[in-house]
Amino acid sequence: MTSPLLELRGVRFAYFHDRPVLDGVDLALHAGERIALCGANGSGKTSLLHLLVGLIHPEAGAVHAFGQPRQSEHDFRPVRARAGLLFQDPDDQLFCPTVAEDVAFGPLNLGLGHDEAAYRVEQTLNALGLHGYGERITWQLSGGEKRLVSLAAVLAMEPEVLLLDEPSNGLDEAAFARLVAILNGLDQAMLLVSHDARLIEALGMRRVWLRAGRIETQ
Amino acid sequence: MSRGERGQGALWSGLAPVRPDAPLLALDARLRILALGAFALVAVGLGHWPPLLATLLLASALALAAALPLRATLKALLVLDGFMLAALLLLPFTLPGTPLFTLFGLPASVEGLHRALLIALKANAVLLAALALVGSLETVALGHALHHLRLPDKLVQLFLFSVRYLDLIQREYARLRLAMRARAFVPRSNLHTWRSYGYLFGMLLVRALARAERIQAAMRCRGFDGHYHHFRHPPAGAHDLQFALLFGATLGALLAWELLV
Numbered sequence: 001m002t003s004p005l006l007e008l009r010g011v012r013f014a015y016f017h018d019r020p021v022l023d024g025v026d027l028a029l030h031a032g033e034r035i036a037l038c039g040a041n042g043s044g045k046t047s048l049l050h051l052l053v054g055l056i057h058p059e060a061g062a063v064h065a066f067g068q069p070r071q072s073e074h075d076f077r078p079v080r081a082r083a084g085l086l087f088q089d090p091d092d093q094l095f096c097p098t099v100a101e102d103v104a105f106g107p108l109n110l111g112l113g114h115d116e117a118a119y120r121v122e123q124t125l126n127a128l129g130l131h132g133y134g135e136r137i138t139w140q141l142s143g144g145e146k147r148l149v150s151l152a153a154v155l156a157m158e159p160e161v162l163l164l165d166e167p168s169n170g171l172d173e174a175a176f177a178r179l180v181a182i183l184n185g186l187d188q189a190m191l192l193v194s195h196d197a198r199l200i201e202a203l204g205m206r207r208v209w210l211r212a213g214r215i216e217t218q
Numbered sequence: 219m220s221r222g223e224r225g226q227g228a229l230w231s232g233l234a235p236v237r238p239d240a241p242l243l244a245l246d247a248r249l250r251i252l253a254l255g256a257f258a259l260v261a262v263g264l265g266h267w268p269p270l271l272a273t274l275l276l277a278s279a280l281a282l283a284a285a286l287p288l289r290a291t292l293k294a295l296l297v298l299d300g301f302m303l304a305a306l307l308l309l310p311f312t313l314p315g316t317p318l319f320t321l322f323g324l325p326a327s328v329e330g331l332h333r334a335l336l337i338a339l340k341a342n343a344v345l346l347a348a349l350a351l352v353g354s355l356e357t358v359a360l361g362h363a364l365h366h367l368r369l370p371d372k373l374v375q376l377f378l379f380s381v382r383y384l385d386l387i388q389r390e391y392a393r394l395r396l397a398m399r400a401r402a403f404v405p406r407s408n409l410h411t412w413r414s415y416g417y418l419f420g421m422l423l424v425r426a427l428a429r430a431e432r433i434q435a436a437m438r439c440r441g442f443d444g445h446y447h448h449f450r451h452p453p454a455g456a457h458d459l460q461f462a463l464l465f466g467a468t469l470g471a472l473l474a475w476e477l478l479v
Contacts, residue, residue, distance in 0.1 A: 055435045077441070085439045092432040095382055097358035109441030137358065139385055157440060 003067050004028035005161050005189055006052050006083060011061035012213075013047055021047050023213030025061070029161065034190045036200040039210035045193040046088065048210065049163045052191075053080050066160075081110055084159030084188075088166045090146035091139075099125070099141075099149050100134035106157040124156040128182055144175030151182070164192045168199045240285035243354060246458045247363035250351040253465050257347045260469045261340050269475040270336065274343040276468060280350035291349060298345050302338060309334040357381045383433075387426055394418055 007028040014020040021044035029035060039045050050056045051063060054076025063070050065079040087093045096102035100121050107117040125133055128148055141149060147167065154162070167183075168176055180202045183190070194200060200207060209216045242250075261273045281291060310318065315329030352360065361378040365371070398414065405411050 050435070053439055055438065077443070080439045081441055085436075087432065087436050087439075089432070091386060092429065093436040095379065095433050095437065097361065097378055097382065105437075105442075105447075106440035108447035109443065139382060153440065 002031065004030045004064070005066060006191070007064040008048070008051065008058075009062045009064065011051060011058045011063065013044070013051060013056065013058050017059075020059070020213055022051075022058075022210075025210075025213070025215055027208070027215050029189055029191050031160075031189055032187075034192070034203060034205045036192045036194060036203070036205035036207045037210060038195070038200075038207055043210045044213065045210055046165055049085060049165055049191070049193060052163060053083055053085050081106075081157055082159055083161040083163060084154035084157055085163040086151055086154050086165060086167055088169065090143075090150040093150040093153060094138040094141075094146060097137060098134065099130075099136045099138055099152075102138055102149065103134075103153045103156045106153060110157060120156050120158075124152045128152050128155070129178065143170050144172060144178070147171060147175065147179065148182070151179075155186075160188060162186070162188045162190045164190060164194070166194055166196075167192070168194065168196045236287050237285040240283060242280065242284040242350060244457065245461055246454045247355055247359045248367055249454065249458050249462055250355065251360075251363055251367060253462070254348055254351040256466070256469055257351075258344045260472055261343050261347075264340070264472065264476050265336070266476055266479040268479060269472050270339050270343070272472055272475070274339060274346070276472075277343045277346035277350065280347050284350040284354050286350055286354065291346070294349060295342055295345060298341060299338065302341060306334040306338055309337075383426075383429070386429070387422065390425055391418075391422055394421060 008025050011022055011025045012020050013022040013025075021042075025048065027035075027048070037045050037048065047056060051058055052065070054063070054070060054073065057071075065076075066082060068075070070076050070079055094102050096105055100118075103121045103124055104117045107120050108114075112120065121134065125131060128151065130145075130148060130152060133145070133149065136145075138146070138149065147170075151167070162183075164183075167179060171179060176199075180199065183203055190203075190205070192200065192203065192205060209218075257273070257277075261270070264270045264273065310326035310330030311321070311324050313327050313330035313333055315327035317325035318328045318331060319326055355363070358378070358381070361374055361381065364377065365374045395418070398418065403414060405415075
């Protein structure tokens with residue numbers, strides 16, 4: 001078997017030292033795999049995603065990404081370009097005034113020129129059925145539109161892995177159907193954090209549970 | 219401020235132009251900011267009545283060209299005059315000169331009154347021009363224009379971030395206030411009220427800070443390393459050049475008038 005894209009080995013993480021959120025987590029995500037991570041509120045699902053891209057760091061254990069151990073901020077920078085994290089609240093992610101600028105933000109940071117970035121913005125928006133949204137003001141979008149635009153902003157960096165944090169939160173029927181169609185049309189490996197049984201069902205994902213700080217497959 | 223009240227994102231929603239096709243609104247944002255700067259410098263430098271009255275006329279012409287709504291504009295000017303009233307009323311008494319009349323034994327000078335009227339006229343002319351030239355700009359357009367005018371990136375970012383998140387923080391504040399009212403909170407002048415307001419603003423700060431951290435994390439996830447790449451490049455057109463020449467010539471004429479009077 002090839003080495004996993006992302007892997008946690010015996011990871012322990014705590015916000016308060018005596019109460020660890022994650023306590024010996026082992027999890028591996030391979031190419032083409034789609035895993036749904038379930039668990040109660042506060043069981044550490046979001047923390048787990050943030051550990052994978054180095055926004056927070058484990059107290060013990062190791063994070064491996066794309067075949068290498070990752071520890072410092074420097075190690076994680078290239079990881080974030082290849083593993084796109086979709087945040088729980090699109091308002092945290094959409095900080096640019098217009099949609100086009102927000103979607104271009106990642107590609108420009110990757111060193112693309114203005115024209116290449118503009119081309120990628122257009123391509124990504126079109127692929128998500130958001131044609132003509134470029135000049136829209138981000139804070140005036142509806143909840144569903146914000147979600148799709150923040151997904152576009154992640155996809156514009158052409159990541160190999162998608163980390164999705166409660167992507168169906170607050171979506172109505174139409175927006176939900178659109179999101180499912182888009183996600184099912186992508187070929188990236190995915191790690192989804194969600195309470196939404198309907199979404200997990202619709203995406204046909206393998207489930208794992210986070211209980212008492214450990215991963216359980218049953 | 220709800221989404222609807224904010225309108226098209228104009229700097230101040232009350233100043234949304236009456237006609238969206240007004241000639242001034244088509245002008246480049248950078249040019250409008252520079253024109254305002256030049257106008258303010260000239261207006262402040264003038265000391266004689268005739269050219270000063272002409273600047274007020276010019277400002278009114280700009281307001282017409284920007285199709286500013288009459289009532290909201292007058293209201294904005296009144297607010298300014300209200301602010302300046304105290305200073306203007308005191309000037310005749312503080313500036314020594316030919317006495318005009320005395321009040322409670324204090325002489326009011328002709329020079330002071332003259333100076334007060336000059337200041338009021340200048341301030342109103344500059345504010346009116348500001349409302350016409352910059353007040354009708356969309357906030358985002360203003361931010362971009364400031365960036366292209368080579369203003370420090372940090373300031374421009376601070377401005378754009380404020381625009382983006384002020385609304386969100388305001389909504390958070392409204393939600394917290396509503397939750398307080400839902401539990402029968404009525405502000406009174408007692409310790410409970412002050413403590414509750416303390417908690418409210420403390421919570422607002424904590425939440426804003428937490429939000430700022432999440433936004434920064436999201437930016438890092440998209441490869442942000444502290445350097446911001448701007449994306450939009452608005453082009454300037456022929457009508458911008460025409461306006462610049464005409465406006466520059468008018469300001470020059472005003473200055474010449476001032477020197478000749």
